[in-house]
Amino acid sequence: MASLWERALTLLFPHKCFLCGRVLAGEGWLCGECGLPETAGEACPGCGKRLDRCVCEASGPVCDGVSAALWYEGGVRRGIHRYKYSGRSYYAPFLAALMAKRVRGDFGDGAFDLVTWVPLHRKKFRRRGFCQTELLARELSRRLGAPAKGGLLAHTGKGGAQARQEGAAAREHNAREAFSLCRGAALKGERVLLVDDVLTTGATARRCAELLKKAGAGEVRLTVAATTPAGQRKMAANGGRR
Ligand SMILES: [Zn+2]
Ligand SMILES: [Zn+2]
Incomplete structure (x- = not known):
C-alpha cells in the first residue's frame, strides 16, 4: 500500500519512533x-489490568473478554498521543499488528464474526481528520479475516471528556450519556470484536459492549492497543485520558 503519494509524505513528514519520538531514517515504527x-x-482477560492488580472482583469484568497489546505507560503513552493528536495515522498498521497477534494469542483464530469500534465524536473527527479506533478496526479486520462493520455504535456528543470524570461512578455515568446505538443497528448473535485505543477504567468499553448486546450481539470481546497496568487511582495520578 506504500503508494508514491505515501512515500512523498514520508519525506515531508518523516516517521518517528513510536516510543521515543526520534526521527527514523526510512519507514518504520521503532528505533x-x-x-x-x-x-x-500478563493482563487479566476480565478487566485488562495486570494479573496481580486484577479489579474483576471490585468492578466485574468489562465484557466477555479483554485483550490488550501494550502497557499504557511511558513511551507508549506518548506514542498513542502522537497517533491521536499529531496526525501520525501511519502508526495504525503497527499497533493493529500488535493487537492482532495478542488477539490470536488470547482468543485463538476465527473467534469473531465482525469487528467494530468505539466511535469518536463528530467534532473530534473533523478536528483530527481520522478516527483512530476505526483505523485500527479496519487494519485488524484485514489481519483477522473478519469484516469491519460501522453503523452500530454512535457518539451522542453528550457528556464531557472521559478523562475529566472523577471516580468510577462518574465515568460510568458519563459513558452512559456519551454512547448510544445507531438507528437500525441490529445483530443476530454475532461474536463481536470491539476495538478501542486505550483501556483505563473500562467504563467506555462496558457501555459499548452492553449496547452491542442490546442490538443482538451474542458475544462482545474487547481489544485495545494499550491498557493501564493498575486500576483507576494510579491512572488519575498519571493524568491518563480514558
Ligand atoms: Zn525509540
Ligand atoms: Zn481482572
Missing part, C-alpha cells in the same frame, strides 16, 4: 534502541 512493553499474556 533500534526502544523495546516495546508488551503485556504478553
Whole structure:
C-alpha cells in the first residue's frame, strides 16, 4: 500500500519512533534502541489490568473478554498521543499488528464474526481528520479475516471528556450519556470484536459492549492497543485520558 503519494509524505513528514519520538531514517515504527512493553499474556482477560492488580472482583469484568497489546505507560503513552493528536495515522498498521497477534494469542483464530469500534465524536473527527479506533478496526479486520462493520455504535456528543470524570461512578455515568446505538443497528448473535485505543477504567468499553448486546450481539470481546497496568487511582495520578 506504500503508494508514491505515501512515500512523498514520508519525506515531508518523516516517521518517528513510536516510543521515543526520534526521527527514523526510512519507514518504520521503532528505533533500534526502544523495546516495546508488551503485556504478553500478563493482563487479566476480565478487566485488562495486570494479573496481580486484577479489579474483576471490585468492578466485574468489562465484557466477555479483554485483550490488550501494550502497557499504557511511558513511551507508549506518548506514542498513542502522537497517533491521536499529531496526525501520525501511519502508526495504525503497527499497533493493529500488535493487537492482532495478542488477539490470536488470547482468543485463538476465527473467534469473531465482525469487528467494530468505539466511535469518536463528530467534532473530534473533523478536528483530527481520522478516527483512530476505526483505523485500527479496519487494519485488524484485514489481519483477522473478519469484516469491519460501522453503523452500530454512535457518539451522542453528550457528556464531557472521559478523562475529566472523577471516580468510577462518574465515568460510568458519563459513558452512559456519551454512547448510544445507531438507528437500525441490529445483530443476530454475532461474536463481536470491539476495538478501542486505550483501556483505563473500562467504563467506555462496558457501555459499548452492553449496547452491542442490546442490538443482538451474542458475544462482545474487547481489544485495545494499550491498557493501564493498575486500576483507576494510579491512572488519575498519571493524568491518563480514558
Ligand atoms: Zn525509540
Ligand atoms: Zn481482572
